[in-house]
Amino acid sequence: MFEHEVTDIFFDLDHTLWDFEKNSALTFAKILAENKVDVDLASFQEIYSPINFQMWALYRENKIGKSELRYQRLRQTFDALNAPISDELINILAHEYIEQLSTFTHLLPNAVEILEYLSPKYKLHIITNGFQEVQERKLKGSSIHHYFDQVVNSEMAGVKKPHPRIFELALERARVQPRNTLMIGDDLEADIQGARAIGMKVIHYNSNNATTHEICIMINDLIEIKNIL
Known part of the structure; x- marks a missing residue:
């Protein structure tokens, strides 16, 4: 693949x-x-x-x-x-x-199942444009914080996705080369094009009913990741 x-x-x-x-x-x-x-x-x-x-x-x-x-x-x-x-x-x-x-903790369908599936095989991380104090509470409140090794946000990086620096900082902290990484996100510009620009592999999770495209792999349910990885 x-x-x-x-x-x-x-x-x-x-x-x-x-x-x-x-x-x-x-x-x-x-x-x-x-x-x-x-x-x-x-x-x-x-x-x-x-x-x-x-x-x-x-x-x-x-x-x-x-x-x-x-x-x-x-x-x-x-x-x-x-x-x-x-x-x-x-x-x-x-x-x-x-x-x-962050006191409300609903996750998207199959989020925990796919994290459980991936976590034994891969190191998992977060890259978010959200505010640091809010995103930390979301992760802990929804009981998924423990799945992630590095959590990088735009306040920490000083720039926001799709700026290359936030992705570079995440890669530095994870100590990994872009060719060995995969970015999964819902925003075509911020997540997908931003990550591709520095050489990361990408999967576009279409949680917002976006227009279908041929730019990269596109999924409509997180569970589809099981068919890819």
Whole structure:
């Protein structure tokens, strides 16, 4: 399947192992109710999700910072809903969202099964653009932290995927050459193209109903990795 032996596998976290959409929806259901914010949750999620995606793209390109990302994704969502809300309350919700998000621990289908399958044969690692304190809590809260040798995040690297430096740092810490590695992630630009650019093998996990492509191996369920490795 692959030209060189794979010894180390690097996973993205959100949308690849950790069920971001489900956990995020549960978090908002809790904090909106607790803060007596009267909006329809389904409508909120429908508007928030693409805005959050856009904000993360800007963050990845260093066009906005962490605090602006956290504020703007909520401000733009409430504005689109025509729901009046103060900046003070938005800042409270933004803080509580980060605090509460990692308390929900749903993983994507077959995540634990594939980690159990891979861990005896390969060294497993994480490369994530997420915030360090949040990602650590997600890994520990969902009881998958022990599967991973190295957990590299964008704050640690000083750059975000797809910048080559974050992948290079991960390879340095894992003490492995790119030809012996595999990156598995959901984001075509950040995970797949970023990893390929420095010589890593890649599998695109299509957890977001992305357009089918011929760029690399594409899977729709993590369990399909068993047929590849």
